[in-house]
Amino acid sequence: MPGLEIRGLSHSFGPQTVVEDLSFSLPQGEVGCLLGPSGCGKTTVLSMVGGLLLPAAGTIDHSFRHPVFVFQDPCLLPWRDARDNIAFGLKAMGVGRRQRLERADRLMEIVGLASDDGAKFPHELSGGMRQRVALARALAVEPDLLLLDEPFSALDVGLRRQMQSLVRRLIAERNLTALLVTHDLAEAVRLADRILVLSPSPGRVAARHHIPEPFVQRDDGFVHCMVNRLLADPATAQALAVELS
Amino acid sequence: MSRSRAARILDYVWGGWGAGASLLLLTALWEAGHGAYGTLVLPAPRDTFAALWTMSEAGKVLPAVLETSRNALGGFLAATLAGGVLGAAAGASDMMRRLLQPIATLLLGIPAIAWVVLSLLWFGGTGLAVMFTVLITTAPIVFAGTAQGVRTLDGSLRRMALAFRVPAPVLLWDVYLPHMLSYLFPALAAGLALSWKVTVMAELLSGAGGIGDGLASARVQVDTVKAMAWVLAVVGLLLAVEYLLLEPVRRHLQVWRREMPGTGAAGTGGF
Incomplete structure (x- = not known):
């Protein structure tokens, strides 16, 4: 199964460990999401996948030849x-x-x-x-791999929705694989096939969710229901508690 | 930009009416001053222009203008090189900044006239003394501009460029240089303007030829008309450099700032 395979990934900045023993796999053509509160090392993981940072420990295997970033600030x-x-x-x-x-x-x-x-x-x-x-x-x-670092968080609600639809449509049309970083559970539910919930600093895997429903079925009602269902999972709710409060 | 180059040049030249009107107003005031105080204090504009013409015909003006330009530009180029290299080092390294900044401040604090005296003692009454004075007074300005430009390079743009695996020449040309120029260009323009003034002053005291030397001999002869004619020559030189060189370059560099808040209408005509 070609795609992205991450095993035992850890990283520290000086004495501070930001990511610890992270493992997950993302099949080609799917959208994965790293979801977690600010400072849980999501962007660090994305930087390592994109080759901007070298991991301190663990391996990242993928068959993608052109990973590309879209940042929160358009830069x-x-x-x-x-x-x-x-x-x-x-x-x-x-x-x-x-x-x-x-x-x-x-x-x-x-x-x-x-x-x-x-x-x-x-x-x-x-x-x-x-x-x-x-x-x-x-x-x-x-x-062939889109690395999306909270690309919609600076936009207002209406624009964000438009951009989310556009990105999801382009991903489907071009058969891209994407890894999205966000702290917004509703955004994760709207866009991702697989969600990896990270605990607050240092980032560890708190929960994994798979959303098999096709994107076209994910209307507001669906997103609302799914968000509630995911929050019913104690590990997810606890990891996101900082954001919810 | 969709406008053609010819249209932009025409627009620029048309904008010269404003500058022309302002200069004519100044000439009118000058004429009024002449009427009030007489020729010895303020010669008539017409007499001054006539004197400049006579001096030109006698072959005095062009060599002096060339000499002054050589001194000013020579010193300015040396200052740009020295200030640019040291400024880049100070912008990139904190230690270098701590080391060099006080020296630059100290050099800026020493009056240009003091440097003229010192360089006359060191190099004698030659063009070298004039160029050295220009170098030492202008370099700190270029230094400060370059250091500021390097220090404020945007880290997120650099990160974006690295994410696109941009090769070093593209990184320099598309990311670093345009940012640097927005700091460096005002410093260079200020440095160049200062170069002319310092050159004339140093020439006046050193007798090393050029416009300053002409002014010195006019002073000895108590010839106000001649002195004003030389001033006119300097002003002409300054205006030519400003509007034929600096302003077009400034506009070219700042196209991307058009209609940016606080920058005025940089893309439209007018001086």
């Missing part, structure tokens, strides 16, 4: 317009200017940006549009 270059920002990853890969701008134009359409938004600079775009540019930038390099 756009303020001095480049939206089109050049989308093409930034392609520039890093050595794709020629004309070709990368053509691909940026196609992606703008896919993520729902108008073509004249391409010439706008980041400060001229709204928060939601900036996050769309960041998403397009990630998709431009044709990734």
Whole structure:
């Protein structure tokens, strides 16, 4: 089963252990979610999976060739317009200017940006549009693994819902695998096939949940019911207690 | 940007009407001052321009302007190099900053005229003395700008670039350099403006040729018209550097700040 396989992962920053003995597997084509309160090491795990950090102990095996990040802050270059920002990853890969701008134009359409938004600079775009540019930038390099680090948490409720649907649709269309980091249980239920609940610092696995229902069936009623059902699990409720209070 | 380069240049030149009007107003005030105080204190603008023309025809102005430009730009380039390298070191390392910052502050505190006297003693009345004075007075400004630029590099942008496995040249060109320029360019512009003033002052005292030397001889002859004509030459040089070099570069660099809160309408015409 190709996909992501993590065994016995631990990491510390100086004397402080942030992640301890974490193991989980994510089959190819599924969306996994690391759910937990702030400071439980979710982003650290994501950084290790994406190769930005080397794990202190444990192994990460995967067959993905192009893991790519979408961060909470869109991290756009303020001095480049939206089109050049989308093409930034392609520039890093050595794709020629004309070709990368053509691909940026196609992606703008896919993520729902108008073509004249391409010439706008980041400060001229709204928060939601900036996050769309960041998403397009990630998709431009044709990734096979999406690493989503709370990408919707800075958006308001309506925009967040739109972006969640867009991401889930793109994941399905392009047969991507994704690992999402969030502290929002409803977001996890809405997007993920597998949820790994982490306990507060240091991050350990507190609970594992599998949600087999297809994405199209996950309306507000479903999400509400599922959130309540997951919170009925004492280990999940305890790990998320900090957030709930 | 969808506007063509030609349209932007035309827009820029059209914006020159504002600057022209402001300079004409100043000339009118000058004329009024001449009317009130007489030629010895403030010669008439027309006489001054005529004197500048006569001096040019006699072949005095162009060599002096070239000499002054060589001194100012030579010193400024050396200052940019020294201030840039040391500033980058101070921005990147805390220890270097602690070591270099007090020296830069101390150098900034010493009046330029003191450096003129010292460099005359060290190098004699040559162009080298003038360039050294420019170097030592301008370098701390470039140093401060560069250090600030390096220190404030955005860590999250760097992390994003690393996540995309960006090679070093792209990281430098697309991430580091544009950020640095927003700090470095104002420092360079201020440094360059200072270079001219310090050059003229050093030339005046050293007799090393250039516009300053011309001013010194006008002073000896108590020739206010000639002195004003030389001032006019310096001002012309400064305006040319500002509006033909610095301002276009500034606009080019700051396109991405257009309509940013607090920056005014940087993308529209007008000086």
